[in-house]
Amino acid sequence: MSDDGKHGTLTLGQSSDEGDQSFSERLRIALSGESPHAFSKRSGIGDSTMRKYLLGSMPGLDNLLIIANAANVTLDWLAAGKGPMRPSTGQFLAFTASDAEHRQVLLPRYDIRASAGSGTLVVSEDVEEHFAVGRDWLRRNLPPWAPLNARVGVLENGGDSMWPTIQDGDLLMIVQDVEWRIVERGGIFVFTLDDRLLLKRLQVLDNGDLRIISDNKVYEPMTVLRSDIPNRLILHGQVFFAGGKPRNYPS
Template sequence: MTFPGEDLDSETLTHGQSSPAHDVTTFAGRFALALRGESPHAFSKRSGISGTMVRKYLDEGSLPGLDKLLEIAEHTNVTLDWLAANRGPMRPGSTIMISGGSGTPEGFVSVPKLDIRPSAGAGSMAVYEESEPDIFAFREEWLRRIGVSPKFARLMVAQGDSMRETINDGDLMIVDISIREFIGEAIYVLVYGGLVRLKRLQLLRSGVLLLKSDNREYATEEVPLAEQPELIIGGRVRWAGGAI
């Protein structure tokens, strides 16, 4: 099983707002994502690659030669395979897979896989932690950097396309299960209307809670104050295998 790399901007997650979507199927999209908001001019000065070439890579999607690919990968802290061909993890060394019986290397912590299901009765949920022969371990420092305490980090698999292109069906997510209430606009795993949802929540001044989908084919849902006790938050998404 292959686990996507560190595709998510930790500062974006901390502030609960999404960064612009990047098409990681193109080199230009991967390069833009790797820059993590840094301007082409600043990257050019830092890396020594001419500004003209940087803009050509970003605007025209031209694929650099191997020497320039290596320089870009080194200066953006991404793997060469991911940058050149969208293969393997984006970031080096953020996660490893541990076979059954193996110990967790120093500096890494194992992250259990979580399954959230609606329970009988309005506004309730059942939480199951799955035990698998192969589990994933993440660098403790990286988990803290994206804003989640290792003991509250859980791994989940996204289902459905309501959050496409931010989070796609089948993407792996790290969910902070210490967050069980709305704390600001962000993406949450929740149970509402008898269904497990993955939604971006926004609170209006009127007190109405909006359930927003990043896929524009889905309409925004309104949860009035009277119905909000029926909405149960299971955790906040802090990282996903897609580009947030």
């Protein structure tokens, strides 16, 4: 850092001797004047998550790789202030050069909770972080109808209305861009009903009405009339995986 308090300029291949910089300072340099909002939109990292990083929070490896790739800086420099800021000519970033890119897929985890209860008011859909999932595992576990290039997202369940199938705090993987014919087959879906985000089992009745069912029998089912479905319901995706940490531990 220069004596006048301004950030010095690092040219291609030049090593940084500013190891005392914080991650947030290096992140601001990496943005190169681009607004955090624009960078968030371009990289896929949510606005609120970027604000946390700029205030001093340290991202995990997956988000470090995404930021380094989007900002065209080296991972070592971004994470620890070591080595050159920019990759040398002909050098690829770890995120794009690694063989792991071909074996893994980064799934966005949205900063919202799907409610297995009375419903969660939808405020935002920022991407909080990314999960690395094996590509082969994903192909094996996707629903049979889903294409190999299907959009998949991760979010957290909140509530007990889908117990015992899905528990409070479980992470959900959903296939997005679901057509109505998939709903007609039945299954567990994430959807917005009257501006509230819900996780429920859906069943299309013979007359076209939609039955909304909780696996926990404490909760009564709901019915949406066929004529009301277009105005009241927005379908986000079908759940194909749910899991969390073990609930019972040996003493």
